[in-house]
Amino acid sequence: MASEAADLEWARKDFATVTSTLDQVHSRLASALRAAHTENAELKQRISELEASTGDIERLRAESRALASELVKRNKELGEREAKVDEREMLQKKLANMRRVMRDLLSEQKNALLPTDVADDIRSHVSDGVGVDSSSATVRPHHSRTASTSSSPQTDVTIINEDVLPTPPASQSSSFSALHGPVPSGLGPAFEEDKTHRHAGKQRVASASNSPAGSPFAPRSQTSDLLTPPRTLGRGPRPMAQAQGSMRLSNLSMIELSPGSSESGYSMREDRDDDMPVANRWKIHVAKPPRLAGGNTGPFEFRELSESFGLDVDEETVSALDALSDEPTDSLRLHIASSNKTGFLYDPNLLETPNGTYVVSWGSAKTNAKIAAYIAPDARKEGLQMFMWSTKKGGWFYLGKHKFTIPNIRAIWDVLTPHAQRTLAAKHSGSSVAEFAALIKSGELKQLTVRLERMGPVSA
Incomplete structure (x- = not known):
């Protein structure tokens, strides 16, 4: 009995141990199951997020x-727009050429309707490339119609006296006043012409230019001197020119754009008997060479300056000239x-006036002061061999x-x-006439004038 009781007690203890072990195993399994459920839920959430992100990718x-x-599509539209812009620019150029041709035709028609004696005098100016009517479009020479379709915009400005034509008789005063209109104020004492009469028919001014090396160079397009009487295209008597033999000096008329090249035409016109000048003219050339009293030579390529004039230019000067543009x-x-006493204008x-040639520009007072200080003393006293680049002439x-x-x-x-104002204002950083005039009126832009005084023939 005692041994059975001991065995039973041992069995109970052993069963309790197994039960405790099973409880521990159950607890661990429950924890593992809960962890598995949690991980499963997290994985499901991650799968949902991945599925959502996959939708964003698509x-x-x-x-x-x-x-x-x-x-x-936008690139195609941009290409079409650029093509339209190019086409519009081309059409604008064609329109400008057509306007020039129409002005030529209207000018010729206007001259044809004038009285014979007045028209003859005007044609003598037109043949020399100078407009007359300062209140209308520019009068162009007879050959400009064919050249206007391909030529670049005009860059010449001419100032003409109110007395381009002699005083008409009383019977023609109405047509004369209708042609010229009122006379504005003149340029002032600085531009007043010497009133001493000279016998221009026997006095020639044109001469060949000399290079810095001393060899003469005849101007390429200089076909006449400054005081040569112009050609007369009209036929028959000219009673106006015969009736009035004396010169009348008055204030200047408006500055107007002159046609043709600045290398042709006349700065002074003579009357029929070659006795005294009838009118004096002022010209302002924009990006074009002047006539000058002693002539000029060109255009040349830069390398030709060294070959033709013996010009020795160092690298520093070459770089400076490249920077001018x-x-x-x-x-x-x-x-x-300063090393070789030369100057270059761009x-x-x-x-250009009968009294001299001036370089005119508009800038701030500070800029003008710098330019005035930059002009070396030798340029003011000893002089410089002057060259200028002309975009209009390409040399x-x-x-x-x-x-x-x-x-x-x-x-x-x-x-x-x-x-003329539009031409100069457009050259000034593309300003409009109103903007340019406002800058001048406010004093922000001031006129700078440098006179070029020719020193005669150049020696070697």
Whole structure:
């Protein structure tokens, strides 16, 4: 009995141990099951997130395809727009050429309707490339109709006296006053012409230019001197010119754009008996060479300056000349090479008068002061061999030896015609006439005038 009781007790303890072990195993299994459930839930959530992100990728891919298609469409539209812009610019150029041709035709028709004696006198000016009517469109020479379709815009400005024609008799005073209109104020004492009469029929001024090396160079297109009487296209008597034999000096008329090349035409016109001048003219050349009293030679390529004139240019000067084209157009573009006493102008505004030639520009007072200080003392006293680049002519011109002075003359802007003002304002950083005039009126822009005084033949 005792042994059975002991066995039973041992069995109970052993069963309790097994039960405890089973409880521990159950607890561990329950914990593992809960962890598995938690991990399963997390995995399901991750799967849902991945599925959602996969949907975004597809959407982004679709948007990318749509943007690529839109880009192709926009590029096509941009190309079409650029083609239309090019076509519009071409049409604008053609329209400008057509306007020039129409002005030529209207000018010729207007001259044909004038009285014979007045028309003859005007034709003598037109044949020399100078407009007469300062209140209308520019009168062009007879050959400009064929050249206007391919030529670049005009860059010449002419100032003409009110007395381009002699005083008409009383019977023709109405047509004469209708042609000229009122006379504005003149340019002032600085531009007053010497009133001493000279016998121009026997006095020739044209002469060959000399190079810095001393060899003569005849101007390429200089076909006449400054005082040669112009050609007469009209036939028959000219009672107006015969009836009036004396010169009448008066204030200047408006500055108007002159046609043709600045290398042709006359700066002074003579009367029929070659006794005295009837009118004096002022010309302002924009990016074109002036006539000058001693002539000029050109155009030349830069390498020809060394070959033809013996010009020795160092690398520093070459770099400076290259930089001139990049400088702003609202200032005087000038380079002085003191080593060989030479000066270079890039597309200057050259005002040519019977009393001298001037370089005119508009800039701030500070800019003008810098330019005035830059002009070396030797340029003011000993002079410089002057060259200028003309974009209009596409080459360099040799102007001869000149010394510089800075005179104080009145402003010329207010006597420019609208066409002339547009030309100069557009050159000034593309400004409009109103903007340019406002800058001058406010004093932000001031006129700078440099006189080029020719020093005669150049010796070697």
